[in-house]
Amino acid sequence: GAVVSQHPSRVICKSGTSVKIECRSLDFQATTMFWYRQFPKQSLMLMATSNEGSKATYEQGVEKDKFLINHASLTLSTLTVTSAHPEDSSFYICSARRGAGGTYEQYFGPGTRLTVT
């Protein structure tokens, strides 16, 4: 199956700093990428959907200025958590899909665990 990588897998940063997480589709072109957030023992909460070359569509309640998403190419999307605070500590998971339709398989990255101290 297709492979999606995320980097870094773990990051610890100090409050007030910004953190960038990369999501790459390694062997396919991802027209659509998704960013999820998962708190311990909870479900995946969709943060935003991004289509290559377009601005990301954020879910209600997700701050656009805090969680900057860039989908500059068909194989790379980045999530930047700006001015991170302890409440931003979470498990962030990206997902990539070849197209917008539901028939397309959605591949998940291994996740990035962010800890803000």
Place this chain on the structure above:
Amino acid sequence: AQKVTQAQTEISVVEKEDVTLDCVYETRDTTYYLFWYKQPPSGELVFLIRRNSFDEQNEISGRYSWNFQKSTSSFNFTITASQVVDSAVYFCALSERASGGSYIPTFGRGTSLIVHP
């Protein structure tokens, strides 16, 4: 209201027992897709199955089987002869067409399965 309901928060079984994980969904669309994912302790989501709304045929894959019933809006997942390695959180997801035309998946809260030796 939740679109995907996984009423079982946690299930605990002994190895070799059969176990069924329930999933009930809600949608007004006629075309939609249902998924099951496994999330082991490592955190990475593993795709198990995708079903489109026009295919009610049940599926068996080794010890795994899925029962899709549109009449009850359910897509249940059964593991036969469970093994310790089956211990994980299992997510059911529904993908339906969003206003922008893209299919957006929504995840249930997940069911934590613990298989004891």
